[in-house]
Amino acid sequence: MSLLSGRHGRRIIFWLSLLLLAVAAFGCAAAKTAPVVPAIAAKPVIPPLIPRQVLFGNPDRAGVQLSADGQKISFLAPVDGVLNVWVGPADDFTTAKPVTSDKKRGIRNYFWAYTNEHVLYLQDKDGDENWRVHVVDLRDGSDRDLTPYPGVRADIQAVSPKFPTSILIALNNRVPEYHDLYRVDLLTGELSLAMQNPGFADFVTDDDYRIRFADRITPDGGLEYLKLADDGQWQPYLQIGADDAMTTHLVGFDKTTAGIYLLDSRQRDTAxxxxxxxxxxxxxxxAEDPRADISDALVHPTEKTVQAVAANFERKHWRTLDQAIAPDLEYLRGLDDGDVEVTDRTVDDARWIVAYVKDDGPVRYYLYDHRARRAKFLFTNLQALEHLPLVKMHPVSIPARDGLSLVSYLTLPQESDPDGDARPAAPLPLVLYVHGGPWSRTSWGLNSMHQWLANRGYAVLDVNFRGSTGFGKNFINAGNKEWGGKMQTDLMDAVAWAVQAGIADPAKVAIMGGSYGGYATLAGMTLTPEAFACGVDIVGPSNLETLLESIPPYWKPMLDVFYTRVGDPRTDEGVLFLASRSPLTHADQIRRPLLIGQGANDPRVKQAESDQIVKAMKLSNIPVTYVLYSDEGHGFARPENRLSFFAVTELFLAGCLGGRAEPIGKDFAGSSIAVPEGAAQVPGLIEGLNPPGGGN
Structure with missing residues (x-):
């Protein structure tokens, strides 16, 4: 028991406080007093500009993996500025060499085959998302395209230790809407049909490459799982209503394959x-969590037992289920700062790759010896970040007008918040950054957008509006048919909170985002035209009806989900509703500067979505700046294009919010940037597009 606890303790504290007040007030009364000189507040030290090249260029290394036997380590790293797969001895990553030779877009998704001698990777063409599956044979360096079919999308369905030299892939080469399953021999490239798809959205397979379940969307936006019986017939297995369809699904088999793991929100809220x-x-x-869905699991590589689970409310928290790894997780928690992620484990479980995610520093990778319980530091994902003035990301919960709590993340300029209390000394220009999806979420961790904008002098607020995932089904379902409605007022409520808290200057608030975030930007600029000083829309839809009409063919099995959650164009009422929530309908209401970025090959949000709102604004004599990339899709994958677009964005924001800006310099070099409309609206853009001497 504390000596200052209880009634008598509180009395002692009370008298001590009075004594301290007396000393402060009278202790120097007898001394000769000097003239009082007002203190001069120290001028905040403004950090140097962090180069865009560091924040939006390639990482040094990323996507770290081990071969199944643990003898080799692999990662993505640039070769002549383009991300490729590198492989080397696990005990000496410094001798790794590139094993792929992509020259343009860079590789972002790759896997090890269980042969330990083959690496698989996916690549599309200029962002069209028609992925092809490649296999690299490390013994001779050959690179084989396993799916050389133009206009066809391939996905890797399964890789199994029981069949090291073959994989299951999904191909929509027969019917664009549906993917059939094929077994592929990695040594010969031979494909053999495993299942012709009779009309399902997806399949569930086991490690024996048996097709066990399939799922399809029901007319009400729900989900139905069917089980493949021994006689080859499909039998109903799970019926999941629309309210639970986004938070209930099968996730994998146990070792016997007689049991299956599933996330389930039925008769509850969180999954x-x-x-x-x-x-x-x-x-x-x-496992369960009352505030957030179970989002991650550590599964033993051969026993298939779930050993730990994670839920992410404001930050990710792991809970140990198998006490056999409790000492490992305890050791790893104390090894380094940040949130621990076990990103890979060998088949014998002897070696792990462990990553530490921070909000103000690069990802730190370790090679963990599970048996010895000892970790060896490998590298960070970007060494250039290690000594830069990066800032903290603060989780905050913001009340919406109807009482929903919106988990959000606030980042402030270093000079504005010297005591780190997430409150600036004076209101700041604010960028409301809206995540895409919308059925996804924003999370804590190092965020290049946040660091960039804060370094330029802006507060950054990133909101998990209703409809975001991870917070239970009720939170997701509260966003049904609320595009441009309550999902948008959540964003407005977050801005109002920031203004009331003294964080944001209400006259200097910008809205910015990609995909759904781009839609929210356009909605903000049209539905609340006086609320934002300017907006930046990246690949955002402008017309909800044409968006639904033009989705990729392989999304059509899921159309009923869109009709349930966005709006149904099959009825007259639905068409009117979608029009009322479409920024294009209200384009003549735009009053403030708008910057639009688009990839010409975007299969999800077609170029026409940007073209049509630019055209509508021109017809109403409303200025707009439109930046287009001929070799990009849904977002900007090539670092040259990212750098060029964010150089334009930086000048644009400086013009409307007054923040700092790094000169364009050579950030247009190698980019496919074109500005078909409004280059003159951004100070310095015309000069950047036409540098002296014709080069950049």
């Missing part, structure tokens, strides 16, 4: 992890 007997339906609750 919990269950084990279920496939035949009897008997089930067991493994």
């Amino acid at each position: 919990a992890l269950y084990w279920q007997n496939v035949a009897s339906g008997e089930r067991k609750l493994l």
Whole structure:
């Protein structure tokens, strides 16, 4: 028990406080007093500009993996400025060499085959998302395109240790809307049909490459799982209503394959992890969290037991289920700062790759010896970040007008918040950054957009508006048919909170985002035209009806989800509703500067979505700046294009919010940037497009 606890302790504290006040007031009364000179507040030290090249260029290394036997390490790293796969001895990554030779877009997705001698990777053409599966044979360096079919999208369905030299892939080469399953021999490239798709959205397979389940969307936007019986017939297995369809799904089999793991939100709000007997339906609750869905799991590589789970409310928190790895997780938590992520484990579980995610520093990678319980530091993902003036990301919960709590993330310029209390000394220009999806979420960690904008002098607020995932089904479903409605007022409520808290200057608030975030930007500029000083829309849809009409063919099996959650164009009422929530309908209301960025090959949000709102603004004599990339899709994958677009954005924001800006310099070099409209609206853009001497 504390000596200052209880009634008598509180009395002692009270008298001590009075004594301290007396000393402060009278202790120097007898001394000769000097003239009082007002203190001069120290001028905040403004940090140097962090180069865009560091924040938006390539990482040094990323996507770190181990071969199944743990003898080799691999990662993505640039070769002549383009990300490729590198492989080397696990005990000496410094001798790794590139094993792929992509020359343009860079590789972002790759996997090890269980042969330990083959690396698989996916690549598309100029952002069209028609992925092709390649296999690299490390023994001779050959690179084989396993799916050389123009206009066809390939996905890797399964890789299994039981069949090291083959994989399962999904191809929509027969019917664009549906993917058939094929087994592919990695040594010969031979494809053999495993299942012709009769009309399902997806399949669930096991490590024996048996097709066990399939799912399809029901007319009400729900989800139905069917089980493949021994006689080859599909039998109903799970019926999931629309309210639970985004938070309930099968996730994998146990070692026996007689049991399956599933995330399930039925009869509850947040998605919990269950084990279920496939035949009897008997089930067991493994893990739950009252505030957030179970989002991640550590599964033993051969026993297939779930050893730990994570839920992410404001930050990700792991809970140990298998006490056998409790000492490992305890050791790793104390090894370095940041949130721990076990990103890879070898088949024998002897070696792990462990990453530490921070909000104000690069990702730190370790090679962990599980048996010795000892970790060896490898590298950070970007060494140039290690000594830069990066700032903290502060989780905050913001009340919406109807009482929903919006988990959000606030980042402030270093000079504005010297005491780190997430409150600036004076209101700042604010960028409201809206995440895409919308059925995704923003999370804590190092965010290049936040660091860049804060370094330029802006507060950055990133909001998980209703409809975002991870916070239970009720939060997701609160966003149904609320594009441009309550999802938008959540953003407005967040801005109002920032103004009331003294964080934001209400006259200097910009809205910016990509995909759904681009839509929210356009909605903000049209539905609340006086609320924002300017907006930056990246690949955002402007017309919800044409968006739904033009989705990729392989999304059509999921159209009923869009009709349930966005709006239904099959009825007259639905068409009117979608029009009322479409920024294009209200384009003549735009009053403030708008910058639009678009990839010409975007399969999700077609170029026409940007073209049509630019055209409408021109017809109304409203200025707009439109930046187009001929070799990009849904977002900007090539670092040259990222650098050029954010150079334009930086000048644009400086013009409307007054922040700092790094000169364009050579940030247009190698980019496919074109500005078909409004270059004169951004100070310095015309000069950047036409530098002296014709080069950049």
